[in-house]
């Protein structure tokens with residue numbers, strides 16, 4: 001049991017298993033208990049180990065929250081996959097699994113499946129609401145919020161671009177949380193070590209917005225006048241790897257560009273030949289994820305995400 005009756009802040013661990021080295025694998029947990037009764041909001045970060053900004057957002061929120069103002073409880077897991085954070089990888093390198101594709105996990109399965117099972121058995125039953133924070137990883141930068149089973153809560157986070165997927169990924173934490181009747185928001189923000197201050201502030205404001213929306217804090221959410229909800233989105237993956245030179249800049253995220261706009265150029269690091277030009281696929285393309293700097297790109301990697309603005 002993570003929740004307690006006494007107001008204040010508490011830190012504890014969820015033990016998972018013993019690693020081959022003998023080190024204990026455990027998930028850190030921050031609990032902020034409000035002075036008045038109310039619902040329980042879970043916040044997760046670090047499910048993917050190459051996404052650091054969400055950790056900083058959780059740190060800020062846990063430090064700033066005043067239990068005297070709070071109704072209910074916030075349970076925050078800033079590092080859901082400590083092994084992936086250690087190696088700065090999307091997957092757990094020990095078993096090569098992506099934690100956010102193996103929920104609800106298996107207590108008798110691989111390491112990452114055991115990790116997922118602990119989260120599902122010991123964290124999910126305690127919460128009614130969940131914000132799962134992600135970022136663009138080590139190189140891309142990203143900016144949108146998923147609409148899942150509570151559109152009002154997703155809108156309240158206050159980001160300008162929202163995405164309602166027709167076919168959600170299977171094996172995600174929020175997919176399983178919804179089966180437990182937990183209202184969920186997935187946030188994709190920042191990454192690429194760019195514009196950290198901006199995204200840190202926006203992430204913290206988003207969580208405060210949701211706390212206000214849920215009446216766990218006084219006040220009303222600060223939401224932009226215009227929010228765009230899209231239903232069609234493409235992940236654009238280059239066929240060939242190499243150096244990816246940007247055709248679009250950070251300022252272009254959240255803007256609409258016309259068909260065939262040059263998003264980026266893949267160049268051979270050996271011959272310097274142009275291997276591929278990546279162009280915008282829709283008549284009107286809302287820029288969701290991009291790489292604003294020269295980066296290395298793998299064949300099939302996340303190079304860009306664009307939404308069909310006509311689906312808004």
Ligand SMILES: [Zn+2]
Nearest residue numbers: 048051134135
């Ligand atoms: Zn992620």
